[in-house]
Amino acid sequence: MTRLWFPREMRDAPILDEGVRPDPPQLHYALLINPFYPKDPHASFGKHVLTPSLALTSIAAATPPEWQVSYWDENLLQGPPPWKPFPQVVGITVHLTFAARAYALARWYRERGAKVILGGLHVLSCPDEAAPHADALAVGEGVQLWGRILRDSEAGTLQRVYRGNFRRPYRDEPAPRRDLLPRDSFLTTTSLIATRGCHNRCDFCYLSTDGLRMPYQVRDVEQVVEEFRADGQPYAVFIDNNLGSRPDYLRRLCRALRPLEKIWSAAVTIDVTDDPSLVREMALAGCTGVFVGFESLSNDNIAGAGKKGPRTEDYARRVEVLHRYGIQVNGSFVLGFDHDGPDVFERTAEWIEKNRLECATFHILTPYPGTPLFAQMEAEGRLLHKEWSQYDTAHVVFRPKRMTPQQLAAGYEWCYERLCSHRSIWRRRPRDWRAVLPYLAMSYLYKRSNRIWYRLIRHRLTATVWHGLVEWTRRRHVRFRQGLEAAEDTAPTMSAAVVSAGV
Numbered sequence: 001m002t003r004l005w006f007p008r009e010m011r012d013a014p015i016l017d018e019g020v021r022p023d024p025p026q027l028h029y030a031l032l033i034n035p036f037y038p039k040d041p042h043a044s045f046g047k048h049v050l051t052p053s054l055a056l057t058s059i060a061a062a063t064p065p066e067w068q069v070s071y072w073d074e075n076l077l078q079g080p081p082p083w084k085p086f087p088q089v090v091g092i093t094v095h096l097t098f099a100a101r102a103y104a105l106a107r108w109y110r111e112r113g114a115k116v117i118l119g120g121l122h123v124l125s126c127p128d129e130a131a132p133h134a135d136a137l138a139v140g141e142g143v144q145l146w147g148r149i150l151r152d153s154e155a156g157t158l159q160r161v162y163r164g165n166f167r168r169p170y171r172d173e174p175a176p177r178r179d180l181l182p183r184d185s186f187l188t189t190t191s192l193i194a195t196r197g198c199h200n201r202c203d204f205c206y207l208s209t210d211g212l213r214m215p216y217q218v219r220d221v222e223q224v225v226e227e228f229r230a231d232g233q234p235y236a237v238f239i240d241n242n243l244g245s246r247p248d249y250l251r252r253l254c255r256a257l258r259p260l261e262k263i264w265s266a267a268v269t270i271d272v273t274d275d276p277s278l279v280r281e282m283a284l285a286g287c288t289g290v291f292v293g294f295e296s297l298s299n300d301n302i303a304g305a306g307k308k309g310p311r312t313e314d315y316a317r318r319v320e321v322l323h324r325y326g327i328q329v330n331g332s333f334v335l336g337f338d339h340d341g342p343d344v345f346e347r348t349a350e351w352i353e354k355n356r357l358e359c360a361t362f363h364i365l366t367p368y369p370g371t372p373l374f375a376q377m378e379a380e381g382r383l384l385h386k387e388w389s390q391y392d393t394a395h396v397v398f399r400p401k402r403m404t405p406q407q408l409a410a411g412y413e414w415c416y417e418r419l420c421s422h423r424s425i426w427r428r429r430p431r432d433w434r435a436v437l438p439y440l441a442m443s444y445l446y447k448r449s450n451r452i453w454y455r456l457i458r459h460r461l462t463a464t465v466w467h468g469l470v471e472w473t474r475r476r477h478v479r480f481r482q483g484l485e486a487a488e489d490t491a492p493t494m495s496a497a498v499v500s501a502g503v
């Protein structure tokens with residue numbers, strides 16, 4: 001395997017200065033922190049500044065007017081979070097991969113007099129582990145809790161645990177505070193979310209976490225359109241688990257987005273292609289790329305995970321439907337299922353190339369705590385350890401059935417190496433010659449330029465450098481749509497060059 005370039009700032013969290021003696025906390029000031037996590041050097045560093053998580057901007061929108069709130073994302077490589085002025089309350093979002101860092105930050109701020117609130121997915125699945133590190137836990141949906149937490153903290157009546165549910169109408173939530181984000185640091189600040197939940201319940205997915213009851217809900221399409229418009233960016237990423245869960249809603253959303261003449265990408269399941277006229281509506285509404293969780297090319301693996309969807313033999317035809325409407329496909333593949341043997345890597349890579357997927361993301365199967373997959377692996381004694389920082393889908397944390405952990409780790413690395421090779425990039429080029437150059441530019445910039453990404457991130461140049469390329473893509477897409485509109489239902493074959501979402 002080639003030795004990959006992996007700078008320290010991408011691997012290690014910034015150092016917390018233990019010598020700091022801050023002023024007393026500033027009343028009515030809250031700081032929200034997205035903690036550092038180590039990046040996977042096999043994948044693009046660009047993924048981490050493509051678009052921000054909505055966890056903290058969502059709760060920030062529920063801040064009472066007398067409070068001031070600010071935001072710090074340690075992954076933007078600008079050092080540890082600020083302490084001047086010193087916050088009265090610190091809110092930290094916790095995922096399992098960066099739980100240890102979240103706890104270190106919590107300790108640092110608590111020792112200096114701030115009240116620390118922990119929330120997020122890992123707090124929901126492992127509240128007992130998180131509790132000793134916080135003054136209060138926010139378990140579940142946080143927007144409904146944040147205002148109450150701040151007021152209780154002001155009144156000195158902070159409780160140990162606050163519980164929010166996902167049953168309140170989603171449309172009642174205020175728009176996330178995207179204005180708090182450093183705009184220069186992201187390719188786009190417009191992370192949008194229109195739906196919550198998914199029609200599926202795959203047993204490896206975080207949506208199957210024990211105790212997480214997330215009924216399927218949608219925001220009004222007008223709300224989504226308004227948020228897109230208000231953020232003023234040409235490109236948005238929908239961070240919904242599956243924007244296609246309800247085709248009738250997706251169709252209405254597309255019709256509402258169409259007049260904006262902007263571009264976007266979203267995660268969908270491949271059954272979105274059941275009705276090609278819906279794919280056409282997506283293209284007309286500005287969809288230039290989809291992130292599709294194919295998970296596996298083995299029907300046994302798909303059935304074993306409890307995922308409903310088309311047979312894998314039909315995937316190729318469905319990819320073709322998306323391509324026909326100029327929509328690029330970023331396929332997500334999970335490696336290490338029980339029916340995967342050592343041949344899975346080559347077969348998957350071959351399939352991706354044969355079907356010209358513009359982009360692919362690989363994940364080593366990872367049993368998230370609280371999911372049925374975790375319970376099964378634990379019961380079978382197959383978990384190698386519970387070192388959560390390694391549960392990032394880039395490390396093997398369980399004993400696979402049909403290969404060794406070492407074979408799985410090496411196969412995962414091999415898949416990325418192969419997909420990033422010149423040969424593979426060339427084999428996957430679009431059939432339409434007019435789309436080849438933009439595709440090549442995007443592939444090389446996104447997938448093979450980690451040294452550039454590192455500098456862009458450190459010097460906060462991501463937005464500046466990408467803006468021209470994104471705007472050019474948007475204009476190309478608008479021209480493509482005009483052709484599509486004119487052709488009624490016979491789609492031209494031009495593929496739009498896009499920024500494929502890597503989420």
Ligand code: B12
Pocket residue numbers: 034037038047048049050051052053054055056058059090091092093094095096097098117118119120121122138140141142143145146193205206239240241363368391392393394502503
């Ligand atoms: C945007 C995103 C990213 C971005 C940004 C990540 C970041 N941390 O900054 C990028 C692309 C970089 C990314 C990368 C990865 N991601 Co990601 N990502 C997402 C995504 C699509 C959206 C997150 C989001 O905004 N959700 C919406 C917000 C509103 O929901 P929320 O986070 O749950 O927050 C609510 C509550 O939890 C609570 N809350 C949360 N924090 C706090 C804090 C306080 C103080 C309070 C009061 C409340 C509160 O209130 C919020 C509002 O209700 C989710 C899937 C999804 N749709 O959620 C996956 C997801 C979070 N990612 C996941 C994974 C695995 C990863 C990776 C590890 C894997 C990979 N190879 O891609 C990497 C690396 C990141 C890492 N090491 O942790 C998993 C996590 C699984 C788990 N059990 O932890 C998810 C759930 C995807 C999945 N389907 O499996 N990701």
Ligand code: SF4
Pocket residue numbers: 198199200201202205206207241242269293307
């Ligand atoms: S289809 Fe995707 S989002 Fe839906 S439950 Fe399965 S893995 Fe999760």
